Amino acid sequence: MNDSSIREKPVPNPPPHVVLLGAGASRATFPSGDKNGRKLPLMDELPCVLGEIWNELVTATQVPKGDFESQYSWIKSKSGYVEELEAVERRIKQYFEEMELPDHPTIYDYLVLGLRSSDVIGTFNWDPLLLQAHERNRGVCKLPDLRFLHGCVSYTTCIEHDVLGSEGQVCPVCHKKLTTGHLIYPEADKDYARDSFIKRDWDLVQKAVEHSFHLTVFGYRAPKTDYNARQILLDAWGDEESRGLSHVELIDIASPDHLSDNWRAFIPFGHMMHEIDFFDSSIARWPRRTFEWKRNASFYGLPSKDVGICKTKSLQELQDWFRELGELENAEGQS
Template structure:
């Protein structure tokens, strides 16, 4: 199909789930640095970037040894139970560092992400604490109603009102209960994350499970499926099912690691050759078939005519300098969707 044909080819059904790991946020800051020049920490360097050195040097040597594996370091502190002063200060410093992160003014990978999916059927779930996804969600709402967003490990962008069971911008107040949306817990011991213990986190995982169960396309962006995150992988697998059950769906991997290594990490999710792989966002279905990723898969997997199996696609330009310029490119896609839904009985 040509670009024009892909724009007007709208289906109302089909879910695309995107799951983000730290690699997604890191890739975004490499392309467009954080607005105030702050570095995005990873688990291997969070002690140095956030400024936890003075705390770590006061800890026993066996715990200090995990300086470059922060999740193990934090878990060791929690296990021993006598370092509450350290865990409290670590949690506070990490929260304060991440809450100050801000997207730059120019379009970022996160803007591409929220504009490339559709509300009501698609969802983006992230393991990242940073506020980038939420900030992109808010600032692009001028053009579209963005897809659903889920925060599997919490986020500094949102708070939670336990009485209402609802999230909102941290520090704001609920219109129904007048309670403040309080900060969401970010850190859990790696060997016992127990996602069911926190009502907000449980709700996020339940939402992801519902979407994964019906998803026709899944994209994993920058999430390495670490062997330490046992509970997360078990929950994802339970919702997705076995490769034999998902023999018609498409699994997509965006990762800088070699293809064979990445595929091995996700082998229990992939049926045969039903997967895609790329080193960056712009090699993905999200960038090559924005807002039509499920439609494009239908045309490829079940073409109505032979020509539909060989699509040009509609790759989004990488050269946008301003959000309004970006919005003008996406606008025809959004308008075609509006026309489709208006015409539905």
Template sequence: MAKTKQDRIKTVYGGGGHVVILGAGASIASTFRNPEPNGKRLPSMDNFIDIVELSDIVEILPERLRAKNFEQLYTNLHNENPNSDEIIEIQNRVYNYFKDMKLPENEATIYDFLVLSLRPRDLIATFNWDPFLYQAFCRNAPIADMPYVCFLHGSVSIGYSKEDGRSGPVGMQMRRDGGLFEPTQLLYPVSQKNYTADEFINMEWSKVKKWLHEDSTKRVTIFGYGAPDTDVEAVSLMNTAWGTADKRNMEQFEIIDIRSEEEGVKRWESFIHSHHYDYTNNYFSSSLASNPRRTFESYFQHNMPETPSDAFSASNPITADIKTLQELWEWHKPLVEAENEWKEEQKKKNGK
């Protein structure tokens, strides 16, 4: 007998793991659906100079230092003089542009869907500087157990206390007598993206490498991250942690990207075993939206069914029609209740 949607809600497993890696495309997709309240746009590296309003700085630079791509421009300036007035001004403008961004109040954004789609066994790792992931995490945390999050290029929301070796909300204190969470570094020259040199960045990368390396991690989703040539070191670190495609021959790799499937898959082919991948241009067609909070259960039943009916288990898809946070929270309520019931059963089994 085929499983039903209700079976999907009630089926809760321990273990497992899903890693989601976010690039600029994820934040751009979020603001397309729900515009940033202040009208701020998410830039790509190719339109960054115009959107963040850096043109006046570029115009006074010598021709040899100019570049249309922001990362190349910053690299040129850094190589010339890493402490120049232009470098300092760019750093300040970039930080100020992103720090004032916010998610629309009471609207269900893609980031809200995303953080609620996963559980504490899962990890969201972002390359983005914007505060959207952190804001979505905070406002949805009272509703359900959240996944872990890490910030691979720093974030305007997250600070780091060197005294304590801990991260937290920027500007806040770890302790009453100090331990200030100071802003993390955002900008690095292309040629010097050394992810082990910065204490905070190294700590964040250790998380994603650990999660990718774990045998229990069976799903990886790349959302809006194109693995640009300027991030060769980042992709190499992830590839080393993940291992060869032949050794990950049962795992499922997923790409959410607006580019063609051929182009997107080519970027990630060293991670993909044979046909074990999914490709979509839309978050709401992904595994995260097909089975929120049950992505591992769906994977496990499909690939290692205990009964014939498991392989044909129904999905429990969430749709883009949900517009408000309250609607989103109500939709997830049965899933969270089933998880709480499962946790109570585990306590009884373990005699706690």
């Protein structure tokens, strides 16, 4: 396989490329907020979103100083604040629920269109914007599987049939109304097995990571408080020996030194790629062909000419570009 053929001749049924998204990805995608200017908060910015409701709770409980996650966790461990915490959770949910994608193409459009149906995106974000990007591009070509590792405000599903739905939809198999999933709130020791939808998504991501040829982590820094998440991912990723040719690709505005400390256990032999800008990533340079690029580089030592990317302000133009790329896969009955 030479470098010019990877666009035209995609490999059938490749192993998965897994992408993990954190709050930094939504922030990078919507630096000025959503369609209506609503800001995408990082975890530590949630007190600003909550305002008085949070300040009053902090005063009433006399919670020790700390970040939002540790304070929430501390309050939850005390009895007597169930109603107050429910009000906090409702407020957070409402804030995210009202978010809308802008009409122009966003990084999330490039992301969902840039991966194939064998690929998996596991997101830690509650906002509905990735799901909205998936919804508006579904007719263009086959898209990756989406999994919500901390839940998502507008995601609905059927517990029996693994359906990716949104509010008000019914299951295409059993015709029952789809159920809204829960959000995992920021407790330090998150138990993913407690919620059946979240457990299902974790199991699928874990399996995909196990079989993946490439792992991209976009705006997620695996904080120490996400101990369970780190451990599940690390167990699935495997040991250094089995990952000799694998890279972890980090898309993050932080410096590589800081990031590699967090991700050291995942990076065999220092094989880490780091990009500040999504448009320098493997998904932007070899959209829907990351497996072919990786295989050429790792097994044959061949560089691959970039396949992408179509930079445009028109969603229609972007979709037409990807439709053509996707048709090359469909022509051979591929994913």
